[in-house]
Amino acid sequence: MGSATVGGLAWPALVAAATVGLWAFALLPEFLTALLFFAAATILRLAPPEVVFSGFASSAFWLVLSGFVIGAAIRKVGLADRVAGLVAPRLAGSWPALVAGVIGLTYALAFVMPSNMGRIAVLMPVVMALADRAGLPAQGRGRVGLALAVGFGTFQLSASILPANVPNLVMAGAAESAFGLHLAYLPYLALHAPVLGLLKGAVLAACILVLFRPGPLVPADAGPGPGPMSREERRLAGLLLATLALWMTDAVHGVPPAWIGLAAACLCLMPRVGVLSGDEFAAGVNIRTCLYIAGILxxxxxxxxxxxxxxxxxxxxxxxxxxxxxxxxSFASLVGLATLLNFAVTANGIPALFTPLARLLAEGSGLPLATVLMVQVIGYATPLLPYQAAPIVVAMGLGRVPARDGARLCLAVAAVTFAVLAPLDYLWFRALGWL
Structure with missing residues (x-):
């Protein structure tokens, strides 16, 4: 139980409930709630400081921080505008095409790049530049919808690809250590991609189209074609290609994506080598979001x-x-259990808590152990509120999305998922022999 000795679990429960409530209802700024959690947990000695502040030691925190730096560099040198200019002629003239194209990019990139945070860092500047090309106003509904498409598409759809999502990796590691069960790439993909990947992508697109429809698009004048790349663009493009290559091959060289991203961020900031000054670093890194992520973890x-x-x-x-x-x-009950746990431990924590219970759940439900493990994916891939999924929070910070808009989309996608996609998933599990 660590240091949680004051009143047994009463004080930890009170602090946890207050933290979740403040995040859920946005009663205070998210970063302030995180700071209050740090203060309460340490002053009351409910857990050791290395546990309370473990988010700052997490690779996810450093991947978020490096993602802000890389994103700021992409915007500064003009690479985001250059890439947006290449895809704008196909997407910028139609709101449905724009939304579908962005969501498709998030899913396609998940197959080759293992880090949610890294994908968001690469995509967000490009998508915001694409919004400029489509004539979407800076604080308008359309731009908010595109930013949410990046965050939701990156996190929710990547749950259908085994190595592309942190909760997936936590589940795979816990299943191997607890039960000796090894999850394979292709069977996992076949089980989850049709419903949680493709169909959920369509649901996400439909919800964004309805909730964040802008006025008529007025594409900006493209002007002359892009000129030759500057020296800074070429240098940053080379760094990004090297970073992507290392991210894609992390299983070979063994260096986690966070440390690759951190090294890339350092190079972006190095005098004469990089492209960002100290002032640009201060302006480009959203410390509020970084504190929020550390608080969640x-x-x-x-x-x-x-x-x-x-x-x-x-x-x-x-x-x-x-x-x-x-x-x-039983299938519905297991989905509901994962969904409820999401309120307490967030998506990254669900597999660590749910997986050890899997054998007990399998005995009670009569379902195979592997099936019980797979059902939790539906729950942790469908957050009811943004704080439950750190990548969505990061995307909202990068895109300057109000908390209320993120919560609206969460609830809309979740409603359709539980009413329509979960029953379809049950039928797909049966068709493949998992039930």
Whole structure:
């Protein structure tokens, strides 16, 4: 239980509930809620400082920070405008084509680039430049919708590709260590890509088209074609290509994507070698979002270390309507369990808590162990609020998206997912012999 000795689990539960409530209802700025969580957990000695502040030691935090630097460099040298100019003629004249094209880019890039945060850092400047080409106003609904398309497409759709999503990797590692079960790339893709990838991409596009429809697009005058690349553009393009190549081959060389991104960010900031000054670094890095990410990651570790997550999980398992004679009801109950856990431990923490319970859940439901493990993907890939998925928060920070708009899209996509896609997923599981 760590240092959570003040009143057993009462104080950890109170701090956790207050933190989730403040994030969920945006009663305070997200970064301030994170700071309040740090203060409460340390002053009350509910967990050791290395647990509370573990988010700052997480690779995800440093990938977020380096992503801001890389994104600022892409915008400064003009690479974002150059790439946007290449794709604008096909997409910028139509709002549906623009949304579908952006979501398609997020999914396609997930197959070759393993880091959610890295993909967002690369795509967001390009998509914002594309919004400029389409004539979308700086604070308009259309631009908000495109920024959310980057965040939601990057996180939610990549859950259907095994190495492209942090929760997937947590689940795979936990399943191997707990049960000796090895998840394979192609069977995983065949199980999840049709519904959680392709169909969910269509649902996401439809929700954005309806919720964030702008006025008539007035594409900006393209003017003359792009001239030759400047020396800074060529230097940054070479750095980005090298970074992408290292990200794509991390399984070969063993260097995590976060440290590759951090090295690339350092090169962007190096005098005479890089392209960003100290002032541009200060302007380009959103410290508020970085603190928020550290808070989310530290919160997940806090819930696990204090034992609060185990207590919540056991209590939920005890009341779930699991019935071997009703596999459909058991399937729905497992999806609901993962969804509820998302409120407490966020998407990255769900597999760490859900996976150890999988054998107990399999015995109670009568479903195969591997099937129980796979069902949780539906839950953690469908956040009900933005704070439950760190990549969505990062995209909202980069795109300057109001919290209310992110929550609206979360709830809309989740409603369609649970009403339509989850039953289709159940049928697809049956068709492939997983049920």
């Amino acid at each position: 530290g919160f997940a570790a806090f819930v696990a270390r204090t034992g609060l997550g185990d207590r919540v999980g056991a209590a939920l398992v005890a009341v779930l309507p699991l019935d071997p004679a009703r596999p459909g009801a």
